[in-house]
Amino acid sequence: MTNVQQRVAGLSLPVTPPSAGAGSADVILQITGWPEKFAALVAFTQLRLPDHLADGPLTLQELEQRVGAHPHLLARVLRVLEPLGMVVQIAAQTYELGSNGQTLRADVAGSMRDMVLAAAEWREPLSRLTEIVLTGRPEPFVGRKEAEGVAALPRRGRGLAGDRADAARLLASHIANMFTGEGTLMDVSGGSGIILAEVVARNPGWRGVLLERPDLLPQAKTYLAEHGVLDLCRLVEGDVIASVPAIADTYLLFGVLHEYPDSQAEKILANVRAAMGPATRLICVDMLLPPGGSDPHPGLSWDMRTLVSTDGGRERTGEEYLGLLERGLGFAASPKVIPLPLGLSLVVSEAPA
Incomplete structure (x- = not known):
């Protein structure tokens, strides 16, 4: 196992694949049965049954x-969802919320409701x-051209x-708890500044900078004000493909690089590197897939989303x-890799002193 494989080993979530002992027909039946289970889960969520x-x-x-x-x-x-732990039938035609269904309530910390929707x-x-694989033409309405991170944004087409x-x-909150001491964090292409708001709110020694396109900054200003941290943050107009200003000691790329081919991702990293001073840090959050295809990492499914969009x-x-x-940063990266929930990884690279 290489050093990189050692650093990224163990980052997958416990996703249950088809049972190893199943025959080929059984495996295919299990896979083709997932859409029906997912449709039931969506209806369960859209109807707000967990809240009821x-x-x-x-x-x-x-x-x-x-x-x-x-x-x-x-x-x-409900009959489809009961084996999945979403509901429990405690008497004839009487149901209570199951342990897994609790995570779909709108009022609980870490709710998965929005993820399902x-x-x-x-x-x-x-x-x-199939069509996209043959034509190479993905869906045009999703990706970073769309506004992101805004609660008022309609669900359809958020991609x-x-x-x-x-x-x-x-x-x-998970990421914010990793910060200590003091400094300035720039959330690069940070949408509404969701991560930034949490970091500065939980860490009094930190201040924030949000770099975003001018059409998204009004929404970010509203979000930061609603969360009481607008006075702790600076909003800067910019395009990460063009340049990144040198006004922070820690830079964050949350879910940005996976939306771009290597050539553009390298350009983004080069722009961040140009802004970084000695011993400054870059934090990237993305999926890191395991080598090969035998590990049922959630990033394999997410890769289909990037393919079509x-x-x-x-x-x-x-x-x-x-x-x-x-290649993008221009120095030998020896990053620290920290596993996060949802199959994501936090990758910290430090510029040479």
Whole structure:
């Protein structure tokens, strides 16, 4: 195992693949059954059934009345979800929220509700995968050309930008708790500044800079003001493809590099490197795929999203990612790799002193 493989080993989430002992037909049946289970999960989430069940068990009739469901159809959806731990039938036609269903409540910390709703948007673009593989023409409406990280943004068409914002909300406190001491963090192409807001709010010695396109800065200003940190942050107009200002000692690229082909990703890294002083840090957050294809890493599925929605963007293996950093930054990167939830990794590179 190479040094890079050692550093990125063990970063996958515990995703359960088809059972090893299953025959080929059984494996295919398991895979083809996932869309139906996912459709049931989406309906469960969209109907806010986890929120309705948050205060205690309800009968099937009570649930039907609360969500306006057609009689008897909702029971069939719940029947699919019960083996997945979303609900538990504690008596005849009486349900309580299961342990896994708790994570879909809107009012719990780390709620996965938005992630499920965002995943539902990918069904139509992914249905065109064969066509895109043959033509090389991805869906045009998603990617960094769209506004990102804004709660008011309609769910339809948020694409990678919406995924990025949802992941930022789930991981913001986790990342913010890694900061100590004092400094200035620049969130490069940071959307609404979700990560930045959490870092400066939790760490009194830190100040923030948000670098974004001018059309997104008003939304970022609103977000930072609503979270009480606008006076701790500086908003800077810019385009990461063009240049990055040298006004920070730590730079953050959260879910940015995977949206670009190597040539543009290297340009982004070179722009950040030009802004970095001695001993300054670059923090990147992306998926790092394991070598080979036997590990059921969640990034393998996310790579299908980049395939259908970007012009050359992709998830990279740990080896590929390290090579990208070294070419773009212009120095031998020996980054520290920290596993995060959702199958993401936080990669810290320090400029030479």
